[in-house]
Amino acid sequence: MIADALRSRRWLLWGALLALVVALLAVLVFLATAYEQQRDQTALEADASGVASDIRSGLLRNVQTLQSLHSVAPSADAWDGPAAEMLASHREIVRLEWRDLQLRTLAQRDTPFMAQPFGQLDRSQARPDVQQACDNARRVSGPAYSPSYFWPLSDGLGMELMEMCLPVVRAGSTSGYLVATYGLPGILAELTTKDFLRGRGLAFTEPDGTRLALHSSVGGARRTLVATSLLDLPGHTLMLRLESPRAVYALFPNVLTAVVGVLSLALLAVLGLLAHDIRRRQQAEHELADALAFRKAMEDSLVTGLRARDMDGRITYVNPAFCQMVGYSTEQLIGSGFPAPWWPPELVDEYQQRQAVRLAGRDLPREGWESVFQRSDGTRFPVLIIEAPLIDAQGVQTGWMSAILDLTEQRRVEELNRASQDRLQATARLATVGEMASLLSHELNQPLAAISSYATGTLNLLDGPAGELRPDELHQAMRRIGEQAERAGRVIKSVADFVRRREQVREPVAPHSLFDAIAPLLGLQAKKLGIRVHTEIAPGLPAVQCDRTMVEQVLLNLARNGMQAMPDGDPPTRSGLRMLTLSARLAKPWTDSDRAPRKAWVEFAVTDHGQGLAEEVRNKLFTPFFTTKAEGMGLGLSLCRTVVEQHGGALVHETAQPRGTTFRFTLPVA
Structure with missing residues (x-):
C-alpha cells in the first residue's frame, strides 16, 4: 500500500510538472498570438484613420475646386461648361447645382457617369437636406454637409447621397450657394487608394453598425479584423469601417516565441526521456525488489x-x-x-x-x-x-x-532402518524355515508314499507261502525302496537349495528319462484310480538343460493333479476319456529381445479329461496357499511355476478338447 501511494504521488508530481510546462507553452503561444493580433489591430486602426484623412483631404480639395468654379464662370451660361468638366473629373460628385439665396436653382449639371440619377423622384424631395446644409454653411460661412439619405434610382436600386453646400461670395457678401451632391460609394471609390484597399473591406456605417455604403468586402468566411474611424465633416459626421482578413500565422509568430517554443519542446523531450529513464529505473528497482523478496522467501523457507x-x-x-x-x-x-x-x-x-x-x-x-x-x-x-x-x-x-x-534426523532414520533391517532379516529367516518345512512336507509325500507302497508289497511277499516267495521280486521291491529313499534325499537337497536361493545343479537330461523316472509312481496311482497313462514323445528330441529332480517333481505334481481331476466314474470308463496324456515336443523357437541368437525349447504337456477349471479358479490358480482340495496346501502349482521360471521357461494352462485341462511348460534345449 505504501509503495502504491508513493508511486501515485510520484506520477502526480510528474503530471503536474508536465501540465505546468504545457500550460507555459500554451500561454506563451497565446500571448504571442494576442500580441500579433493587437499589433495588426493597431495597424488597421491607423490605416482606417489614414483612409478617413484621405477622404477628408479629397473633400477639401473638391471644395477648393468648387470655389474656383465661380471665379471662372460668373454667369449661369458660362457655368455649365466648367461644371461639366468638373463632374467628368470627379466621379464622386453626382450633381452640381447653383442656387440663389432662396435656394432656387439657377443652373444644374448631372454626372455623365449615371443616367438620370434623379429621374425616379423629383429633386424637390431632397430640399430639406439641401436646406439644412445651406443653413449650416451660411452660419459657418463655409462648406457644410447634410446627413446622408437614401435616394432610389431608376434601375430599382438606390444610393446613399449626401449634400454639400458652399456659399458663393461676391464682393464680400453671399450671393448664392453651390450645392454638390456626393454619392457615398463614389467617395469611398474615388477618394481612397485602390492598392491600399486590395483585399480589404471599406464601408460607411451608422453608429449602430448599419451599413450605408460599401466599397469592398473581405471574401470568404474567415475571421476578420475591424477598425472604425470617424469622418468629421462640417454639419455631419460619418463612421468609416475598415475590414482586413486576420493573418494566419504559424504556431510561433516571431523568432523569440519560436526560440522559446523550441526550448520548451526540447524541455518536454528531456522530460520525456527523463520520465522514460525513471520508469525503466523504477521497473528495474521493482524487478530487483521482487527478486530480493523471492530470494528472501526461498532462503527463509x-x-x-x-x-x-x-x-x-x-x-x-x-x-x-x-x-x-x-x-x-x-x-x-x-x-x-x-x-x-x-x-x-x-x-x-x-x-x-x-x-x-x-x-x-x-x-x-x-x-x-x-x-x-x-x-x-x-x-x-x-x-x-x-x-x-x-x-x-x-x-x-x-x-x-x-x-x-x-544430520540429526538422517542419523535417526538410519538407526531406524538398521533396526528394521535386522528385524526383517530375522523375519525372513523364520519365513524361510517355514517355507522349507512346507515344501519338504509337500514334496516328500510322493517318495515316502512310494516307499510305503513298496514296503507293504515286500511284507505281503514275506507273509505269503514260502514256496511262492520269489527272490527277484523281493530284490526289485527293495531296490525300488532304495531308489525312492535316494529320491527323497535329492528332494530335500533341491528344496533346501531352492530356499537358500543357491545356484542349482543343472545338466542335460533326455525328455524320455524324465517320463521314465516318474512312470512307476504314476502307474501305481493310475492303476488304483482306473486311469490309463499315455506318453507321447516326438522322435529326435534333444536333451534339455534342467535340474532333474525339480523337473521330475513338476511333472509328477502336474500328473497327480490331472489324475485327481478325474474322480472315480467321471468321466465314465466306456467314454474312453479316462486317460492322462504326457507329451513332449520341440516348441517354436522364442526370440530373446536381449540376445541376437534364437533359443530352442522343448515343450512338455500334461493333459487330463476331468471337469476343467472354473473361471474364479483360473484367476487364482498359481496363488500360493490357494487350493481346491480338502487336504491340499496350495503350494504345488506355485512351486511348479517358480521352478519352470527359474529355468527360463513359462508354465501356462488351457482348456483341452473335448473336456479337461492341459498344462504346458517349456525348458531350454541343452
Missing part, C-alpha cells in the same frame, strides 16, 4: 542453513534456518569471528586448523565434510558442511558461502 563469511572469517550473512539450527539470533551471529559460538570446546583446536587451511587459499572438498556443532543450550548434533568461494560481480573472491545440513 529452506531447512538448509546458509552462512557467508568474509576473507577474515567474520560472518556477514546467516539465514533463519542456520539461526534456528545453532540457537543464536542473527544479531548475535553477524560480525562474529573465530572461535565460533557453536564450536564444541574440545574441538576448537581442530576447527581452528581447518579454518587456517581455508584462509590459506586451499580448496576444501567440494562434496563437503561432516562435523559436530553445539547449540546454545549445549546439545550436540551432527552436520554436513558444503563450502564454496563467494565471488562478487567483478569476479573477485570476497569470502565463502557455506551450506549446513543438520
Whole structure:
C-alpha cells in the first residue's frame, strides 16, 4: 500500500510538472498570438484613420475646386461648361447645382457617369437636406454637409447621397450657394487608394453598425479584423469601417516565441526521456525488489542453513534456518569471528586448523565434510558442511558461502532402518524355515508314499507261502525302496537349495528319462484310480538343460493333479476319456529381445479329461496357499511355476478338447 501511494504521488508530481510546462507553452503561444493580433489591430486602426484623412483631404480639395468654379464662370451660361468638366473629373460628385439665396436653382449639371440619377423622384424631395446644409454653411460661412439619405434610382436600386453646400461670395457678401451632391460609394471609390484597399473591406456605417455604403468586402468566411474611424465633416459626421482578413500565422509568430517554443519542446523531450529513464529505473528497482523478496522467501523457507563469511572469517550473512539450527539470533551471529559460538570446546583446536587451511587459499572438498556443532543450550548434533568461494560481480573472491545440513534426523532414520533391517532379516529367516518345512512336507509325500507302497508289497511277499516267495521280486521291491529313499534325499537337497536361493545343479537330461523316472509312481496311482497313462514323445528330441529332480517333481505334481481331476466314474470308463496324456515336443523357437541368437525349447504337456477349471479358479490358480482340495496346501502349482521360471521357461494352462485341462511348460534345449 505504501509503495502504491508513493508511486501515485510520484506520477502526480510528474503530471503536474508536465501540465505546468504545457500550460507555459500554451500561454506563451497565446500571448504571442494576442500580441500579433493587437499589433495588426493597431495597424488597421491607423490605416482606417489614414483612409478617413484621405477622404477628408479629397473633400477639401473638391471644395477648393468648387470655389474656383465661380471665379471662372460668373454667369449661369458660362457655368455649365466648367461644371461639366468638373463632374467628368470627379466621379464622386453626382450633381452640381447653383442656387440663389432662396435656394432656387439657377443652373444644374448631372454626372455623365449615371443616367438620370434623379429621374425616379423629383429633386424637390431632397430640399430639406439641401436646406439644412445651406443653413449650416451660411452660419459657418463655409462648406457644410447634410446627413446622408437614401435616394432610389431608376434601375430599382438606390444610393446613399449626401449634400454639400458652399456659399458663393461676391464682393464680400453671399450671393448664392453651390450645392454638390456626393454619392457615398463614389467617395469611398474615388477618394481612397485602390492598392491600399486590395483585399480589404471599406464601408460607411451608422453608429449602430448599419451599413450605408460599401466599397469592398473581405471574401470568404474567415475571421476578420475591424477598425472604425470617424469622418468629421462640417454639419455631419460619418463612421468609416475598415475590414482586413486576420493573418494566419504559424504556431510561433516571431523568432523569440519560436526560440522559446523550441526550448520548451526540447524541455518536454528531456522530460520525456527523463520520465522514460525513471520508469525503466523504477521497473528495474521493482524487478530487483521482487527478486530480493523471492530470494528472501526461498532462503527463509529452506531447512538448509546458509552462512557467508568474509576473507577474515567474520560472518556477514546467516539465514533463519542456520539461526534456528545453532540457537543464536542473527544479531548475535553477524560480525562474529573465530572461535565460533557453536564450536564444541574440545574441538576448537581442530576447527581452528581447518579454518587456517581455508584462509590459506586451499580448496576444501567440494562434496563437503561432516562435523559436530553445539547449540546454545549445549546439545550436540551432527552436520554436513558444503563450502564454496563467494565471488562478487567483478569476479573477485570476497569470502565463502557455506551450506549446513543438520544430520540429526538422517542419523535417526538410519538407526531406524538398521533396526528394521535386522528385524526383517530375522523375519525372513523364520519365513524361510517355514517355507522349507512346507515344501519338504509337500514334496516328500510322493517318495515316502512310494516307499510305503513298496514296503507293504515286500511284507505281503514275506507273509505269503514260502514256496511262492520269489527272490527277484523281493530284490526289485527293495531296490525300488532304495531308489525312492535316494529320491527323497535329492528332494530335500533341491528344496533346501531352492530356499537358500543357491545356484542349482543343472545338466542335460533326455525328455524320455524324465517320463521314465516318474512312470512307476504314476502307474501305481493310475492303476488304483482306473486311469490309463499315455506318453507321447516326438522322435529326435534333444536333451534339455534342467535340474532333474525339480523337473521330475513338476511333472509328477502336474500328473497327480490331472489324475485327481478325474474322480472315480467321471468321466465314465466306456467314454474312453479316462486317460492322462504326457507329451513332449520341440516348441517354436522364442526370440530373446536381449540376445541376437534364437533359443530352442522343448515343450512338455500334461493333459487330463476331468471337469476343467472354473473361471474364479483360473484367476487364482498359481496363488500360493490357494487350493481346491480338502487336504491340499496350495503350494504345488506355485512351486511348479517358480521352478519352470527359474529355468527360463513359462508354465501356462488351457482348456483341452473335448473336456479337461492341459498344462504346458517349456525348458531350454541343452
